[in-house]
Amino acid sequence: MRLGPDSFGGPPAGSPSGGRADHVQENADHVQEKRRPGGARAAGDRHPDVGQADAPTGRATATSSRRGRATPMGSQRGRTMPGGPPGGRVAGALPWLAAGAVVAVQIPYPLLAAGGTGRAWLTAAQVLAFFTASVSHAAHRRGWGFTARYLTLTIVLGLVAEVVGLRTGWPFGRYAYTNGLGPEIGGVPVIIPLAWSMMAYPALLFGRHAATTIRGPGPAGQAVTALVGGTLLAGWDLFLDPRMVAEGFWAWAPSDGPGLNGIPLTNTAGWLVVGTVLVAVLDRLPDPTRGHAGNVAGDGVAGWPPGDRVPLCLVWWTYGSWLLACVAFFGQPLVALAGGIGMGLPLLLATGGGPLRWRPLPARRPGTRARRTPHGPTDPDPTDPDPPR
Template identity: 70%
Template sequence: MRLGPGPFGGPPAGSPGGGRADHVDDRKVDDRKKASGAQATDGRRPSVNHTGVPKGRATATSSRPRRSTAGGRPGGPVAGALPWLAAAAVVAVQIPYPLLAAGGSGRAWLTAAQVLAFFTASASHAARRRGWGFTARYLTLAVALGLLVEAAGLRTGWPFGRYAYTDGLGPEIVGVPVIIPLAWSMMAYPALLFGRHAATAVSGTGVAVRAVTALVGGMLLAGWDLFLDPRMIAEGFWAWAPNDGPAVNGIPLTNTAGWLVVGALLVAVVDRVPGPTRGRGTAGGAIDVEHAGAAGPPAAGWPAGDGVPLLLVCWTYGSWLLACVAFFGQPLVALTGGVGMGLPLLLAAVGGSRRWRTRARAAAPARPQARQELPDATSPDPPR
């Protein structure tokens, strides 16, 4: 066995410091690395840090400001403030409404301004919170379905009953004022969110969750119309055909049934639109990511980022109640609308409370069981 130095001047083969016949000194390897780095610098090749990202280039964690957030959502202070500004405009426009003369042009203009401001608040919030893709699909579906059912109702009397619009609401499309489909879409978005919040109390398949979402959302829309329709009739914006069946506050009951069916259908269709805050449940149904906790199931409480829809719905409910009682002299409208719109709001509140209690019990530490004392066999009088 050869014990002399290797052919490359290394330690002898087979010695403790020896290796293969092609052993290279570590110092030579270091020299080659330095030379390679200098060559890459001279050749203007970007050096790579320990994370594998070229040095000197912007990365995803760079402090450079971005115009949009993940999922195609608008970013920046303007996009964040726009929903709140539009919601404030809704409140500001509605305050002087009952102070103006009934049937005058002032209330007509304020009605259009309310719809446009509410529509802007819903659309901008949906874009900010759920992305442009969701917003474009939701608006297309809501406006198209609203226009379709209104045009069909004017011509056939189905599904609401026989009615006709006057010229008090401005420009029309196929006989339907332009602001009517916008009104459908502005309220469909918060109705969807309230329906989803109520559905967080459902522990079942995706079908059950979607059914509760659609039903509660449809109830919210139908309850809102119990306020809206009598007031718009009094303002002369549309009129119902006489003797069109049983009615409440001059509005046929078929109208309320139609609103419930169409509203539930609209919410169910929009609920199928994918969005960045809409995940997949374990049973194949969708759940809201903003409702999900660390373990996956929906969490309690109204999502922090959805304050604008919550504010608008609560303001709409409270302002209608106050106006009907204090300004319009319609206590029965306040009663029917208060019950009709208040019921789905109550269901949403109960759903969130029930989910909170469930998660609180699951998160609570288990109580230690009391230790049971065993009888002493040597005791002269053991317990019986």
């Protein structure tokens, strides 16, 4: 990008007025009329597209990284998205490779013997692959600053919540881990905080997307982000907990209050509280992609930003695979029903919104009257001396 003044003494490229192509064109034509014999170009010779490079008149351009290609000021081409992907193609491919590993490891899981070491190893492998996908995607998409904070918060808060739960029975209830999931810290298997971390990242993104479809920006949107993200985590546990108990990885104390599929309802409430707080804290982290035009709405599924497709695919795969496995392989249709509803609702809100979808009112030009509809005017103008009736 040229940062100095252009050949006609216009503003530096990249300045606030450097992207106003029409203003630069008018100045350029005026100066050209004085400097060149024959005067300025005719108005009809002007390039019809605002912001296009126009070398003969010296319109301000920027050079993109693609072999000197000229890009008009004000265009999104040639600009690196804030917090954009570092590391090139390898870093961009790693999240997809890790997501593929999640799928590859989960497929043979129901075919192995229940309670055996094979399923224990595959459980750990699933967590590590999913964790790698989330971390590598966060680093590639949002930079290492965000990723370091996200990892610290999710792993520490997840571990603290589990240790407190084991020692006090709050907020989840009274439970204990067996020795089936490998090394432990304070009685908590190491892969458990990694599981909190791996799922908290997509829960944050789903919550944010739900906020844009339901409430839009502002404090209400932040509340929607936290609640939808926390509900997604709690709904995921409606699948997870009954299956892990059936595999013998942990056990609940008997007579610990009313339950669902053998799991105390206090556990679901605890997941909802901890998950909501965790997503709310993550949502406060500095994120260089927040507010960028390409992240508000994309051309992907239900307006999902194209750069965040890895978390989208992983969560939907997790949801669908749990439903299929519980019905077809594990013989737990009630678990499929509970998890299908509990996890499906936040997914619906995040990827569709339906009748709750937030739509800003369209801007109306000053001096124009409201458009009539069969139900009355859509946007009455209080300054109109003759309002529609």
